[in-house]
Amino acid sequence: DVKVTQSSRYLVKRTGEKVFLECVQDMDHENMFWYRQDPGLGLRLIYFSYDVKMKEKGDIPEGYSVSREKKERFSLILESASTNQTSMYLCASSLPGQGYEQYFGPGTRLTVT
Amino acid sequence: KNQVEQSPQSLIILEGKNCTLQCNYTVSPFSNLRWYKQDTGRGPVSLTIMTFSENTKSNGRYTATLDADTKQSSLHITASQLSDSASYICVVSASSNYKLTFGKGTLLTVNP
Numbered sequence: 001d002v003k004v005t006q007s008s009r010y011l012v013k014r015t016g017e018k019v020f021l022e023c024v025q026d027m028d029h030e031n032m033f034w035y036r037q038d039p040g041l042g043l044r045l046i047y048f049s050y051d052v053k054m055k056e057k058g059d060i061p062e063g064y065s066v067s068r069e070k071k072e073r074f075s076l077i078l079e080s081a082s083t084n085q086t087s088m089y090l091c092a093s094s095l096p097g098q099g100y101e102q103y104f105g106p107g108t109r110l111t112v113t
Numbered sequence: 114k115n116q117v118e119q120s121p122q123s124l125i126i127l128e129g130k131n132c133t134l135q136c137n138y139t140v141s142p143f144s145n146l147r148w149y150k151q152d153t154g155r156g157p158v159s160l161t162i163m164t165f166s167e168n169t170k171s172n173g174r175y176t177a178t179l180d181a182d183t184k185q186s187s188l189h190i191t192a193s194q195l196s197d198s199a200s201y202i203c204v205v206s207a208s209s210n211y212k213l214t215f216g217k218g219t220l221l222t223v224n225p
Contacts, residue, residue: 042217104156
């Protein structure tokens, strides 16, 4: 069965801290994604990776970076967390191509105080 | 600009009743349309995915329709159950790139 896991369900960090969100998929998928979801705004793409060490900026990459050293793992990094980065963060993975399903993880609710 | 609009924003129905959720899109060039169910505090889970040539697709009590000419889709839920309470998100993929365009979702509440 398809599985995408995220390292934490809930996370509370202070302003200015460096934050790592980890995502692991067990489906050998090439594509991995990081989204954030905010009330009234829907899901917005932060970064996308189509292969190990490859990445592309999504719609809202400012304040974030990513790392993909292994195919199964995709990390989202907040270099210096700010309160406006309080959000639900969702990781997803898929096979390459347009018609393939994106499988989502359970999400990490991050609060920055 | 690619957009996906969903209606209604929220809906409350009684258990056992049917309901229909709407999705209009302006994504071009169109590749496929997906409906996801998202329980509160959880990640979205796929219900259906439809390409240009598919008009109807069912997944148990969920039936999605697609009219590519009018760029409209609907999700019909039959004989609703309490567990259907969730947000339903319409997502459209453009054939020109990997990006998905997400609607803001319809929040469905099923009451006993």
